[in-house]
Amino acid sequence: MSADLPPPPPRLSPTDSLFLDFDGTLVDLADNPEGVHVSTELADRLDALAAHMPGRLAIVSGRSIAQLDALFGPQAEHFTLAGSHGAERRSPEDGHSQPEKPEHLATATDEMRAVAQENDLYFETKSFGAGLHYRRNPDAEPLALREAAAIAERHGLTLQPGKMMVEVRLPGDKGQAIEALMESPAMQGTVPIFFGDDVTDEDGFAAAAALGGAGVLVGPMRQTAARYRLPDVAAVHEWLAQALENAE
Numbered sequence: 001m002s003a004d005l006p007p008p009p010p011r012l013s014p015t016d017s018l019f020l021d022f023d024g025t026l027v028d029l030a031d032n033p034e035g036v037h038v039s040t041e042l043a044d045r046l047d048a049l050a051a052h053m054p055g056r057l058a059i060v061s062g063r064s065i066a067q068l069d070a071l072f073g074p075q076a077e078h079f080t081l082a083g084s085h086g087a088e089r090r091s092p093e094d095g096h097s098q099p100e101k102p103e104h105l106a107t108a109t110d111e112m113r114a115v116a117q118e119n120d121l122y123f124e125t126k127s128f129g130a131g132l133h134y135r136r137n138p139d140a141e142p143l144a145l146r147e148a149a150a151i152a153e154r155h156g157l158t159l160q161p162g163k164m165m166v167e168v169r170l171p172g173d174k175g176q177a178i179e180a181l182m183e184s185p186a187m188q189g190t191v192p193i194f195f196g197d198d199v200t201d202e203d204g205f206a207a208a209a210a211l212g213g214a215g216v217l218v219g220p221m222r223q224t225a226a227r228y229r230l231p232d233v234a235a236v237h238e239w240l241a242q243a244l245e246n247a248e
């Protein structure tokens, strides 16, 4: 494994755009998707930062935009969002762009639900995919991966393993989402800084680096395309507070 990485400098310049993953980066992981909570402090801090960098703060998540709306409440309207692993995007300036829902997605979702019910897994339905969570039942990992792989194969969907979960979903990745968002008028001419924890965030780290910016790995050191590292969600909150303070 490569040597450990330094923490990111605690400031944002007017030529930076900030991209933030959600689960494991802005909020600690919980037993199931509904167990996480966005504190008023976090939402207000992001809101204040977004006001300092209009159009240049984005949340890039595997969650759907509908889920992020439910978690952030009305403040979600102030942020640029890339949801469903980049398959859908929304910004105050450009509105909501989302793919067509193919008919086979509903069938695949029903099949995922049936696997969850038969095997005591937590089922998560999303706008453009469906997930099986085995955090409560880790022994079910091989079964969940096998069943989801078969469903993805049958319906031509993308198989997406995550932390103690696996989902089937429409194509797209966080790197593509960052590249697309960087084309927006507010972000053109800036460089992306992307914070994320999961292996799905590696596409985002690589895209950020290719566009002249950097990735920030959140969590233990691993083989990564990120340039910086912070140990946990609390350190991300602290970094956001400092970046906000230094922006004033």
Ligand SMILES: O=P(O)(O)OC[C@H]1O[C@H](O[C@H]2O[C@H](CO)[C@@H](O)[C@H](O)[C@H]2O)[C@H](O)[C@@H](O)[C@@H]1O
Pocket (backbone or CB within 6 Å): 021, 022, 023, 024, 025, 028, 029, 030, 031, 032, 033, 034, 035, 036, 060, 061, 062, 063, 064, 124, 126, 131, 133, 135, 162, 163, 164, 165, 198, 200
């Ligand atoms: O890209 P992210 O914003 O990090 O979203 C990735 C997935 O996060 C959620 O699952 C993870 O968090 C859950 C709540 O803490 C946890 O129970 C689960 O084990 C984690 O994998 C979310 O439920 C998924 O839809 C996202 O794809």
